[in-house]
Amino acid sequence: MGKQGIAILLVFGMAATALADTTVYDNEAEFLVAIEGGGGYLLEDFDGYYYGGFTGYTLQLGPQDGYAGLISCDPSSDYLWSGDGNMSTQGAVTKLHVDFNGEPTYSTAGWFFPTDISGYYMPGEGIDIELSNGFEYHFNPPNGTTFRGFVADEPFDWIKIDAPYTSSPAWPTMDHYYIDSPEPASLSLLALGALALLRRR
Numbered sequence: 598m599g600k601q602g603i604a605i606l607l608v609f610g611m612a613a614t615a616l617a618d619t620t621v622y623d624n625e626a627e628f629l630v631a632i633e634g635g636g637g638y639l640l641e642d643f644d645g646y647y648y649g650g651f652t653g654y655t656l657q658l659g660p661q662d663g664y665a666g667l668i669s670c671d672p673s674s675d676y677l678w679s680g681d682g683n684m685s686t687q688g689a690v691t692k693l694h695v696d697f698n699g700e701p702t703y704s705t706a707g708w709f710f711p712t713d714i715s716g717y718y719m720p721g722e723g724i725d726i727e728l729s730n731g732f733e734y735h736f737n738p739p740n741g742t743t744f745r746g747f748v749a750d751e752p753f754d755w756i757k758i759d760a761p762y763t764s765s766p767a768w769p770t771m772d773h774y775y776i777d778s779p780e781p782a783s784l785s786l787l788a789l790g791a792l793a794l795l796r797r798r
Contacts, residue, residue, distance in 0.1 A: 628746030637662025701752030
């Protein structure tokens with residue numbers, strides 16, 4: 598990870614990890630502070646969905662406070678499959694894909710985790726995140742409510758969530774999902790913090 602230039606940013610007392618041009622938050626409260634002033638946000642908790650209750654090819658999110666997204670599968674020939682209050686895919690080798698309806702955004706977040714064929718969280722398996730700006734991130738969530746937020750200094754058009762299983766098939770699953778853009782001042786402060794850390798090296 599040192600090769601990617603990981604730095605710990607302290608902005609307004611917030612600890613975050615900067616990977617290239619994207620800051621990763623593992624704390625929801627800190628993510629919300631980072632995007633404060635952006636004119637609201639979209640938050641989708643997938644309430645009311647149950648296992649197998651939704652099996653469409655796409656699902657529209659929003660619009661809410663001016664933000665919207667379209668969830669689909671990658672490859673698009675597969676279809677979405679709802680779990681108990683979350684959204685997943687029908688196929689284990691399929692990625693979740695969220696397109697921001699042609700509107701570039703600077704931040705997105707949520708609970709991203711692997712599930713088994715019955716829709717239960719799978720311990721020991723990882724999640725891969727990819728943004729259209731070239732950013733890639735891997736982590737092993739310890740539970741189904743592990744938060745990750747991503748704030749970029751360049752806009753991105755989509756996010757992909759994958760569960761590349763190692764021991765048995767795993768399905769990428771999302772819940773408590775945010776779409777937002779931070780105010781320009783917040784982006785400038787994040788950039789200045791990163792620059793200051795680079796200069797101290």
